[in-house]
Amino acid sequence: MIAEALLYAATVPMTQKAHRKFIRYSVNLWSRANRCSRQWADHEANTRQAILSAMAACKQRRTAVVLGSGLLRDVPIRELAAAFDTVVLIDLVHIATVRLKMRKKIYRNVRLIERDLSGYDELADGKAPEPLGFLRNVPYLDFVVSANLLSQIGRGVGRRFEAERERMPDDTAEQLIAAHLSGLARMPFKSCLVTDVSYAVIDCNGKPHEEADLMHGAKVPDAQASWAWPVVPTGEESPDYQVIHQVIAAY
Numbered sequence: 001m002i003a004e005a006l007l008y009a010a011t012v013p014m015t016q017k018a019h020r021k022f023i024r025y026s027v028n029l030w031s032r033a034n035r036c037s038r039q040w041a042d043h044e045a046n047t048r049q050a051i052l053s054a055m056a057a058c059k060q061r062r063t064a065v066v067l068g069s070g071l072l073r074d075v076p077i078r079e080l081a082a083a084f085d086t087v088v089l090i091d092l093v094h095i096a097t098v099r100l101k102m103r104k105k106i107y108r109n110v111r112l113i114e115r116d117l118s119g120y121d122e123l124a125d126g127k128a129p130e131p132l133g134f135l136r137n138v139p140y141l142d143f144v145v146s147a148n149l150l151s152q153i154g155r156g157v158g159r160r161f162e163a164e165r166e167r168m169p170d171d172t173a174e175q176l177i178a179a180h181l182s183g184l185a186r187m188p189f190k191s192c193l194v195t196d197v198s199y200a201v202i203d204c205n206g207k208p209h210e211e212a213d214l215m216h217g218a219k220v221p222d223a224q225a226s227w228a229w230p231v232v233p234t235g236e237e238s239p240d241y242q243v244i245h246q247v248i249a250a251y
């Protein structure tokens, strides 16, 4: 708890006022990722490998953008920084430890941007959401990675949607997830999508009790790889169940 409180306090002054309410989610993620590091290791290695495989197909390596860079646990940042002229990391929050790490000499070409990538505000204004439209203005963009972000957009949107149900369309989460997918597919850069697409709550006899589509019905592209990610291993929340997410990588 002390480490979490210190990380929180160090991150607040480095974060835009509008995004400070999201710091607790990043600190919670940091805490759970540390506690579950053994069970998450394969998922993180698989994600890094998918990004490196996609990167290998990039003929030009000028600018790379990572969407949902978060704690940089599943992002091969050292290799990206070595391969590209510029690497741009985008997330709602960059925690203090990530900001400090990026001050090292080998990361001199890495930029950090805080941005809401959901497109929720555009949709709330009655516009067709284009959450990745801003990428058109990124000079010399050759590679875009969506790094275990998309299901989190669905979850974050879900929280806001419940509070603002009357003014938002019923299919808000599906529209925003579909807009992210079409933004990645339509633009003239190489992309790598890694996302968890579903989850199941499984009891100690291996019986599934609750399953959900994290893409809210939006159609994901064909995957080059897929794997299971024990987001909540047995013992993390209860000795009686675990929560397993299915992850895909498409590039």
Ligand SMILES: C[S@@+](CC[C@H](N)C(=O)[O-])C[C@H]1O[C@@H](n2cnc3c(N)ncnc32)[C@H](O)[C@@H]1O
Pocket (backbone or CB within 6 Å): 026, 029, 068, 069, 070, 071, 072, 073, 074, 075, 090, 091, 092, 093, 115, 116, 117, 118, 147, 148, 149, 152, 153, 156
């Ligand atoms: C599961 S984490 C991804 C892990 C990260 N790639 C890593 O290596 O640690 C999801 C990330 O998405 C970010 N995120 C969630 N909703 C977002 C939004 N609307 N806009 C930008 N980032 C968002 C969270 O802050 C978090 O860092």
